Amino acid sequence: MAGTRGGRRHRRSVSRLLRDRREGRPAGAGFDAIAEFPPHRHRAVWMNAQTAGLDPGFAGVVTSYRAQVIQSLKRDAGGRTTLRCVFPSWDNTARQGKRGTVFVGSSPELFGYWVEAMVQDTRRRLRGDERLLFVNAWNEWAEGCCLEPDARYGTQYLEALAAGLGSGARLPIVPQDRPAFTDVEREAQDAMDAGELSVERFGATPPRDVSGVSVVMPVYNHERFLDRTLASVAAQTLAPCELVAVDDGSSDGSAAAIERFARSAPFPVTLVRQRNRGAHVALNRGLALARGRTVALLNSDDEFHPQRLERMVATLGDDAGFAFSDAELIDDDDRPARGDHAAKLREATARANARRRSSSRCSTATSRSRPATSCSGARWPTRSAASRRSRSATTGTTSSRRRATRGSCAFRSPSTATGCTAGTRCRRAHLPG
Structure with missing residues (x-):
């Protein structure tokens, strides 16, 4: 299509889409919302030098999962319809080898904390069926990124996700039943x-x-x-x-x-x-x-x-x-x-x-x-x-x-x-x- 009128329109649309994405204006490209997809766009805090036992030939990035969570909490969605996304862990050396990216310090507890914070952020900004939270991913094994139960953690990540989602539920307050004097x-x-x-x-x-x-x-x-x-x-x-x-x-x-x-x-x-x-x-x-x-x-x-x-x-x-x-x-x-x-x-x-x-x-x-x-x-x-x-x-x-x-x-x-x-x-x- 290069050189044709349709091709020029296509290139202009793609250029406008990329510009609007950079500037955070999804509607300008005809879209209703932006969906995050971490760990993409993460500003890595390099920890290679502080990581003991790292292969000298490793040319990838070792970074902090906690820093990713902090960046996500600080990110301002502004007036845009932004759908938040979290991930439980990340280590894609199985796929990328010595050029992979590894997030250290991940845990079910920290993942659950992140989920809960994103649930509260979504409830505050969005209404009705716009209240969506994405998880990357269910079973991305080659990226070391999965919610699916495994031998190391069992169902801990699923439990953390359930607890985090439960924090956003609107349920009537049940009076606490406790005795006047402590047992x-x-x-x-x-x-x-x-x-x-x-x-x-x-x-x-x-x-x-x-x-x-x-x-x-x-x-x-x-x-x-x-x-x-x-x-x-x-x-x-x-x-x-x-x-x-x-x-x-x-x-x-x-x-x-x-x-x-x-x-x-x-x-x-x-x-x-x-x-x-x-x-x-x-x-x-x-x-x-x-x-x-x-x-x-x-x-x-x-x-x-x-x-x-x-x-x-x-x-x-x-x-x-x-x-x-x-x-x-x-x-x-x-x-x-x-x-x-x-x-x-x-x-x-x-x-x-x-x-x-x-x-x-x-x-x-x-x-x-x-x-x-x-x-x-x-x-x-x-x-x-x-x-x-x-x-x-x-x-x-x-x-x-x-x-x-x-x-x-x-x-x-x-x-x-x-x-x-x-x-x-x-x-x-x-x-x-």
């Missing part, structure tokens, strides 16, 4: 579970690239307390590396209070919104996103002692899985409340240990793990604990209640526990009287 035994078990939850969710320890303390805070309808709760985190003598807050379908202004705090917070704040699914699910989600080597748990109606993180981290040696503190009980008016918290924990621990010794439901894998060591015979509630991830191999699910109904149980095994005096102020409504 101390369940609190003790939850504290033991906390160090293993992120391991259990996907079967492998997620990458941890921050050496500091992540504060994880499940939130449910505590707007009236949150200003003081968040201020107690900001006032720490040892600043955390991040705060991860998971709003569990609050019907008050809890999420807005966290957003206000995040604008001036002296550390990164991650706010995750989900429909009401209960405290265990919210806690699990926060732990999956936490990047710090140490995790401190905080209820959204409690307050940290100013030196809590500093003192608890100081007590954590290489062989310690948990540090814990006592708690000062206060009522809704900040008045001291009566109650022997430590005594109730000791009683609960004795009963829990007796049941574990007599239990015959533990699988072979879990029974090889050692039971956790406690200080002065007491386990501690989650609000009083800071934990390091244990490397012990365990099985089971993420809450004691679900574990019991599924007919298996798992010991948690940090090697030792240590204590300190800088604790937490806890609302009496969530502690035994």
Whole structure:
């Protein structure tokens, strides 16, 4: 067609299409929308020199998956109808050999975080049937890019995708069913579970690239307390590396209070919104996103002692899985409340240990793990604990209640526990009287 009138029109159309694509104007070329197709148009952060064991003859690119996610989050779709796209991982050396491209640092957790962010972005910008999110790809094996279950991760990427898509669902808020007073035994078990939850969710320890303390805070309808709760985190003598807050379908202004705090917070704040699914699910989600080597748990109606993180981290040696503190009980008016918290924990621990010794439901894998060591015979509630991830191999699910109904149980095994005096102020409504 070269030299013909039709050929000239064709060349002009192609030129206009390419120009409009560069300038982000799909309508000018007769199209309704632009669909992203990562990792194309990714500004690679070269990591070849920092990659140990790389073949000297490798002429391709080693880059960061995390950097790709950050670029995607920062990309402004403007007024265009842009359909977002994510990919789980990328390594096309099987196809490209020594000229391939490898994204390092990918994980189901980070992929799920990216999906959730793109779902929220799509909901904010688009309406109706324009709300589409693409995934590259289902089974692009030669590119190392697939959602399909494999031997290494199983169904973890599919689980992460489902969780991320679920974050955008518009469902009615279900009132949370929780007792007026906390079940101390369940609190003790939850504290033991906390160090293993992120391991259990996907079967492998997620990458941890921050050496500091992540504060994880499940939130449910505590707007009236949150200003003081968040201020107690900001006032720490040892600043955390991040705060991860998971709003569990609050019907008050809890999420807005966290957003206000995040604008001036002296550390990164991650706010995750989900429909009401209960405290265990919210806690699990926060732990999956936490990047710090140490995790401190905080209820959204409690307050940290100013030196809590500093003192608890100081007590954590290489062989310690948990540090814990006592708690000062206060009522809704900040008045001291009566109650022997430590005594109730000791009683609960004795009963829990007796049941574990007599239990015959533990699988072979879990029974090889050692039971956790406690200080002065007491386990501690989650609000009083800071934990390091244990490397012990365990099985089971993420809450004691679900574990019991599924007919298996798992010991948690940090090697030792240590204590300190800088604790937490806890609302009496969530502690035994």
